[in-house]
Amino acid sequence: NVLVMEYLGTDEGRAKRLSEVDIENPETAFEVVREYTRRLYSAGLVHGDFSEYNVVFHEGQLVVLDLGQAVTVHHPNSREFLERDCENVAAFFGRQGLEVDPDDLLAFVVDEDGDDEN
Secondary structure, three states, X not given: OOOOOOOOEEOOEEOEEHHHXXXXXXXXXXXXXXXXXXXXXXXXXXXXXXXXXXXXXXXXXXXXXXXXXXXXXXXXXXXXXXXXXXXXXXXXXXXXOOOOOHHHHHXXXXXXXXXXXX
């Protein structure tokens, strides 16, 4: 395991969590989070605690935090954790006015249908 720490923010304060900001374009933010989730999975990892509290805005970009408890896709509970991550993401963006189905997000992440446009 490797742990990397870096301060994300300015002299005035830390980078704001997704939960703390007014999202101007929730569709774009969702697409970025959706792609990050898929890339983690493609790299063999499941975050395990993915939510609006573990994503920050830093220098105009979304950054995923708190990967210390991520598990490999081979972990016996990885599917359960991934499903929960997708439910958390769908619930948050649902509160932002988007219709996000956690099952569709899960299918996109694991690429069950082989379609990038899911």
